[in-house]
Amino acid sequence: MSASDIEIYILDASYEVIGGEPHIVIWGIDRDGRRVLLRDRRFRPYFYAIIDKNFYDKIDILLSSIKRLSRPRSPITSLEIVDKKFFGKPVKAIRITTMLPEAVREYRDDVSKIPGIERVVEADIRFSMRYLIDNDIYPCTWHRFRVVERPRSGEYRVDAEYEVIDILHRVEEFVPPRLRVLAFDIEVYNPRGIPKANKDPIIIISLYNSDGEYIEFTANDKDDRNLIKSFIDYVLKYDPDIIVGYNSNRFDWPYLIERSRFLGIKLDVSRRRGVEPSPSVHGHISVPGRLNVDLYDFAEEMSEIKIKSLDEVAEYLGVMKKSERTNVPWYEIYRYWDDEKLRPILLRYARDDAISTYGIAEKILPFAIQLSSVTGIPLDQVGTASVGFRLEWFLIRIAYMRDELVPNRIEREYEPYRGAIVLEPKKGVHEDIAVLDFSAMYPSIMMKYNIGPDTLVKDPEICKEDKCFEAPETGYKFVKEPSAFFKIALEILVKARKIVREQLKKYSVDSIEYRVLDARQRALKILANACYGYMGWVGARWYCRECAEAVTDFGRETIRKAIDIARNLGLAVIYGDTDSLFVKYDKEKIDKLIKTVEDVLGLEIKIDKIYRRVFFTEAKKRYIGLTDDGRIDVVGFEAVRGDWAEIAKELQEKTADIVLKTMDPKKAVEFVRNEIEKLRKGVSEGSIPIDGFIIWKTITKPLKEYEVDAPHVVAAKYLEKAGYRVEVGDKIGYVIIRGSGKISDRARPYINVDVRDIDIDYYIEHQIIPAVIRILGYFGITEKHLKTVGRTGRSLFDYRK
Incomplete structure (x- = not known):
């Protein structure tokens, strides 16, 4: 068959080992809306061994030592000497390539013991993620491939199968094709409280799809065999691209999996025939070929919602009011099922759960999809990944682009450091108060002062002739050139967000393009704001306590200088916290303050909100404000x-x-x-x-x-x-x-x-x-x-x- 070019919207990527050869498998949707599978047989797993400088003249000996480790099951197929950077410093490394992804861990341990190998890195980057990173492929994004169509094998529930010959380029288009989304929720018989899958049946499975259809399957009294089979048949018939649930990774899926196993039913709902859902990275349940998204993971990050129950989140997001939905205490579900008069109430409760879940998905998925396409983490994993891991996968991509080797993750003890400045508030009620916020203060400081583990100076001699920035209190120094790794990453994020925000102006607020682009700029903003916290996270690959401490150091100095400027202009400063100032509202003076701060400090500051009245106790971080539009802020x-x-x-x-x-x-x-x-x-x-x-x-x-x-x-x-x-x-x-x-x-x-x-x-x-x-x-x-x-x-x- 002849080769052709095809544009695919990437849903997910995984790999299979066939005949001792790893195959990358890409699930996607083409421009005609067909669900397709792309197979790439060309990629091989690899990792790096950094060479000790004292052994640069003995590289041949090192190569021989590594070759002797090769095993027939997964032989070492190539050894390549490469020039790389590690924390910004030039190093020589050996790129070690093998056949099977699982063998990388075995070789890593053996290679690290060889004298002359300083350290082994990048052996813990998952094979399918390695492929995406190396080929600049992002999930939830359109990409162009050169392919050859292959006959459908029957193993996959797709419309077409292709072999990848070449990866061409990413298509700068962020609007996804029409995705089939299915929300589901299960209700379980629970006379003993917490149900057990080997005893208690599933009594209701409620579904709501992106065509606006509600579907319900019920048990035959307490026999749930046909209910589970009907669910499987429906999933295969509707063929969703995304399956959403609420707390489904922790309850619905595990219970379905275990209950099906107990009943001897194969839960065959994926696009790979015969492969059942199973636990995967970050704690999510993987459904091959489909994206399983647990919306609870995103609700967990909504600090405004204290109780993360489905009904509370649905009400907060404007999906369904608690007063308008049917509620059944979870511990009484079994009683409502047993009572013929109460059962209709339980069915309405299950329906409202499915409809609420779908409604929450409509609110969250646009952001989640853009977060996936920005970080490079597949959609079904990006919610379960912590903020630190999301940023880290993005940083790994930047490292690959910059020929930077990725550090290993090391277990460390937490090291406290001094945080942001918080002023003592002026107690009482204040009228007409403006809250001024520095725009992205910490990312701006990191870029302005070139802060990063690769620019942190250990030898003060380097800083002669004004070659370094110095933190005012801690005295940490950072070279002014070259650009820090984090500065490069932040500049990419800031530039990308600026472009997206410009594009936003072209569309009406109610257009799909606007909603997608707005979600994208929010995802970019969140990643940029996470950089400072990431450096102080002990689980970070690019951990740097001194860097995080220097950022807050410069931040305190910035706030103090801004306060001095405000007072010199005759503005009463009521309170200050981290990157915010509360000042008496005077438009003319505040305009001068904004301009002076930007001119003198080189940072952007703007009015965030104006309080008609704000009440402070004597305690820091505790106030209540009445906004201009009549809302009450309680902090x-x-x-x-x-x-x-x-x-x-x-x-x-x-x-x-x-x-x-x-x-x-x-x-x-x-x-x-x-x-x-x-x-x-x-x-x-x-x-x-x-x-x-x-x-x-x-x-x-x-x-x-x-x-x-x-x-x-x-x-x-x-x-x-x-x-x-x-x-x-x-x-x-x-x-x-x-x-x-x-x-x-x-x-x-x-x-x-x-x-x-x-x-x-x-x-x-x-x-x-x-x-x-x-x-x-x-x-x-x-x-x-x-x-x-x-x-x-x-x-x-x-x-x-």
């Missing part, structure tokens, strides 16, 4: 912490809203009193939901290792006695009930408590009043004012600045 108070009951957080936020909008503490006191009375009545009558009283706390170690029985530990032990499995990392929801003894003794899992048993006095005394007093106490209001009728203390106006 550092109970209202944003996860270990307080929802009623305390809600009342604190509403109290803040009242005092900042009305400037009348009496109204806030009256509101709190009324709410307390409503709560008392609601608890005694059993007329309010228990949800608002639940306190959530995470189990951080095995229960037997806790020396003191804290309330959440006591509640967790009750759960274990009831047959539930409690593991490290689980969030335990508990409530405090009436009775005698310590608070811990009266903690119970919320799942088996009637709201009438709640100790409302505990919640009033230890949750609600402390939460609202944190605000009202600064205005002369005491607990007594909240518990008694009468006039309160001073007016809030007495506290204005």
Whole structure:
């Protein structure tokens, strides 16, 4: 067959070993919307051995020593001497190529023991990722290949199969083809609490697809064989490119896999016939040929959402309001299934779960797809990878482009270092306050002062004749030339983001192009902002504590200088934190401040928001602001912490809203009193939901290792006695009930408590009043004012600045 050029949107890449030969397999979609498979037989695994400088004249001996290690199963096929850089310094290395990817680890250990080999590197880069990096191929991006079409083998569920002859180039187009997306959710029979796959059947599988169709499969009473088979048949029929779930990597997929195995059913849902879903890197479940995306991984990064349940996230993202969806307590699913009258409610609950999951996917996938195409990590792995790993894969690509060898990951002890500057706030209520933010302060500092492990100076003699930048407090020095590895990476990210932001101007806000490009610029921004934190992460390949410390050092100096400039212009500085300044709003003076900062410090600063009023306690990182558009920002108070009951957080936020909008503490006191009375009545009558009283706390170690029985530990032990499995990392929801003894003794899992048993006095005394007093106490209001009728203390106006 003759060769032709083809453009493919890359979904994923993996490899297979056939006849002792590794084959790269690329899954994609062509311009005609056909699902295709590309096979590349030409690529081979390799790694590098850096040569000790003292052995440069004995390289032949080293090559002979390495050749003798060759094994028949996966022979060493080539040894090549190459000139590379390692942390910016020139080195000579041996590129060692073999046949099987698995053999790289074996050879790595043997080669590292040879005298004259300083270190072995890049042996831990996965084979399929190595192929993508070396050939400048990015997932979730269009690429052009020269191929020969091959007859379909029958092993793959694709429309066409091709052999790669040449990799041509990346196509600068970011809008994906029409992707088939399938959301799924399972409900499991659970009479013993946490279900077990060898005992408890799956009773409902609910699905929602990108054609707007809802599909539901149910068990025959407690026989789930046909349910699982129907699910398999549907997946193969609909043939999704992306399968999304919520917490599916941790529950739905593992349970489906184990349950199918127990029943003797082959969970054959992938595009490679006979290959079932299985655990893979970063903890995700791999479904060959399809991209399995667990949306929970992205929700975990949304710090604004304290409880990451599906219904909470769906409401936060505007997908489905909690008040409009059907809710069933998870611990009562079995009861709703057994009761014919309640079963329709459970089915509606399952439907709402699937629809919510799909709705969340619509919000998250555009960003996730761009994050994948920027970092080079396949879409099904980019969510499960940490921010550090996402950045690292991008840096590995930059290293390849720059002939830099990639350092090994080394286990290190955490080393603390001094952080950013935080000013003491001016206590009280301030009106008309502008918040000024430095744009990407830390990335800008890294570029301006050429900071990186490869430019860090160990020998002060190098810095003569003004050849170095010096951090003002720590004294760390960095050569001005050549450009640091991180500076190069940041310049690439900043330039790419600038281009994307320019392209954004060409499209209307509601266009698909705008949404895609906006998601891309956000992904680029996140990677750039991660560079500073990455250098101080002990798991980083390019770890450099001194570098991270120098960045915060320059950052503190920058903030101090900006404060001096502001004060010289006659602007009152109320507060400062890391890369932000709170100043009295005066448009003319602020315009001068922005220009002077940019001229003198060479960094961009701009107005982030303006508060009509902002209230500071004497504590750092703790304030409440009323924005120009009437929103309330709560920073550092109970209202944003996860270990307080929802009623305390809600009342604190509403109290803040009242005092900042009305400037009348009496109204806030009256509101709190009324709410307390409503709560008392609601608890005694059993007329309010228990949800608002639940306190959530995470189990951080095995229960037997806790020396003191804290309330959440006591509640967790009750759960274990009831047959539930409690593991490290689980969030335990508990409530405090009436009775005698310590608070811990009266903690119970919320799942088996009637709201009438709640100790409302505990919640009033230890949750609600402390939460609202944190605000009202600064205005002369005491607990007594909240518990008694009468006039309160001073007016809030007495506290204005």
